[in-house]
Amino acid sequence: MRRRLKLLVAVFLAVAALAVAAGCDSSGGGGTSAAASSSSAAFPVTLKNKFGTAIVKSQPKRIIAFGYEEDTLATLGITPIAYAKNEYKSDGVFPWLQGKIDLSKSAALDTSGDLNLEQIAALRPDLILATNFYSLADYYDRLSKIAPTVGYTDDAGIATWQENSTIIGKAVGRNADVQKAIAGTAKIVQGVQGVQGVQDGLPGLAGRTFSYSFYYEPGGLAVIDDPKTVSVQLYGELGMKLAPGVTTNVVDRSLSMEKIEALDADFLLIGFATPALKTEMNANKLFAAIPAVKAGRVLQVDAFIAGAVNNPTILNIPWQLDQLRPTLTKVAATS
Numbered sequence: 001m002r003r004r005l006k007l008l009v010a011v012f013l014a015v016a017a018l019a020v021a022a023g024c025d026s027s028g029g030g031g032t033s034a035a036a037s038s039s040s041a042a043f044p045v046t047l048k049n050k051f052g053t054a055i056v057k058s059q060p061k062r063i064i065a066f067g068y069e070e071d072t073l074a075t076l077g078i079t080p081i082a083y084a085k086n087e088y089k090s091d092g093v094f095p096w097l098q099g100k101i102d103l104s105k106s107a108a109l110d111t112s113g114d115l116n117l118e119q120i121a122a123l124r125p126d127l128i129l130a131t132n133f134y135s136l137a138d139y140y141d142r143l144s145k146i147a148p149t150v151g152y153t154d155d156a157g158i159a160t161w162q163e164n165s166t167i168i169g170k171a172v173g174r175n176a177d178v179q180k181a182i183a184g185t186a187k188i189v190q191g192v193q194g195v196q197g198v199q200d201g202l203p204g205l206a207g208r209t210f211s212y213s214f215y216y217e218p219g220g221l222a223v224i225d226d227p228k229t230v231s232v233q234l235y236g237e238l239g240m241k242l243a244p245g246v247t248t249n250v251v252d253r254s255l256s257m258e259k260i261e262a263l264d265a266d267f268l269l270i271g272f273a274t275p276a277l278k279t280e281m282n283a284n285k286l287f288a289a290i291p292a293v294k295a296g297r298v299l300q301v302d303a304f305i306a307g308a309v310n311n312p313t314i315l316n317i318p319w320q321l322d323q324l325r326p327t328l329t330k331v332a333a334t335s
Contacts, residue, residue: 045171161314213255217277
């Protein structure tokens, strides 16, 4: 658990996303072929990445997902044979995957430390998806010898959720289907924006400010200070912008507790590594005095939700919006 916490903090500080998924058995018995809805004409597929080129010669049937790729696969009815586990959700039930995919027979891989390459090879994958796997630089050469490995083209945590889903769709020969799924999620976001005339939309979010931070240890506060990072892409899509106090006071994603008032924004989102840290923060008079906190425009989340927020995907975005909506409604209604 401590190793996973260190990874989450490192990922947050790197403006990235935790590659999480539920942990079940390690038999690798899962896996669903995508052949039923794809055309053999789609292959071979050639995908360049930062470390090399992956050539997928035929329809993959045994796919390993290292970085939330199972979300996109789920929209296609494809179940990976293995995926990255997350100790923060050890019951194996991801709310946004319920009714869309069953990972109970898929292997849960530990990606928080050294990869077990023998275990991965024994699963006999024919495709490895690592579009947001932060340690890919250390393992790409060895993973690509096991199976075609699809990685990120720039750096981990930079590509948008639309770009990652598109890469996955191409890798499995289902790009047209993925584009339809992307459009479906985009429509949900637009509905919250209110741009489609939806009665329960929140057009009042346009121009509002936000801040997003993670309290990982006593006195240790990591704050997103780059408005272009994928971690806060969703808020930009809703028409919001990073709070000026953050851009002025945060240095290298770090903020001293003495300046915690800089987190003030129309919408303040803060994650906590442990319940004890949440209790400690709420007892902090400086935090309690922040206008957004006093007005109830703060959303405090646990490490699991913080990890999900850090890595918006085609399926967890609608779920995120459900979690955020009560607070965002207050923000939109603020004069």
